[in-house]
Amino acid sequence: IAPATAVPDELRVEQTAIPGLLILRMPLHQDNRGWFKENWQRAKMTALGLPDFAPVQNNMSFNASAGATRGFHAEPWDKLVSVACGKILGAWVDLRAGETFGRVVTVEMGPQTAVYVPRGVGNGYQALADGTVYTYLVNEHWSAAAKNSYTFANLADPAIGVDWPIPPERSQRSEADLHHPPLAEVTPFAPPRT
């Protein structure tokens, strides 16, 4: 687990063990009212290596209780994920066909951290505080019908081995997330041939 870091003075972008998965460390401008952040800033972030990913949708999920856990979901689009309120353990597993298949990255995230998740990398997180709101931008429109084509892996699979701070068995998960396959049974994500 990468430790939660202090709030940086300047925006930084870091590479990880999963190719294309980027960690963004963001300043929080503090004042008498609270703080202000640029959660996505196209020009500054692309200058530091974030893809110019052209989002068309912004989603938010609210987690009533610490422990709520979601994942792993890999869709055929890219995401910039971050925290509006509260704290999470973010976790990713590379589900793309190739030699990095199965690689895992975890990051403890408060509002000062964002992660860019390229398509094909399984996305998951656990809320570490009651009332946590997770927010993300994606560059394709979601549809319920398209869900059949997504790639999923089980968040509790010991072969993936995420050390969730709160045991998933004792936390809120969706019915769907209980039944995703272990890594050994995942059909790797392959981009459509053109």
Added chain:
Amino acid sequence: IAPATAVPDELRVEQTAIPGLLILRMPLHQDNRGWFKENWQRAKMTALGLPDFAPVQNNMSFNASAGATRGFHAEPWDKLVSVACGKILGAWVDLRAGETFGRVVTVEMGPQTAVYVPRGVGNGYQALADGTVYTYLVNEHWSAAAKNSYTFANLADPAIGVDWPIPPERSQRSEADLHHPPLAEVTPFAPPRT
């Protein structure tokens, strides 16, 4: 004040007294974990009349205490504003040159409400709960240098007449927001001539 409304089953877009200022009523998909919302969805929202405004930046402001009040700021770009956590009174005053100059709209907003704010309309809000996070998308990059060209009005001006639930004199405001002019002294916003 438009009352806080129940969470709708379907996304709705409503006109207001300020031309181009639109209220979006959004479903919150509830489950055992909490809720999920599409805070911006380009295809569905443009189909209902939201401009295809092409955001390049996503900002968030955190308000430690109920009462923190910000505004009125009119910049030369458009915004889609909403609430990630907590509750606000959103308030807008039309600062565009023309016959609707000075018109005011207020909306009590939780996470199920968003407002599209066209450029030239002064934007303000008051946090009504501790720990409120406000989030917005804009279609130009902000810069500190450009601030001189923005149009501001005083959030406590009785001629604007917003009935803030918590008196601004007893709440957290920025130094800048204390000194904006009353409506009578505002130079109306006029789009640059081309």
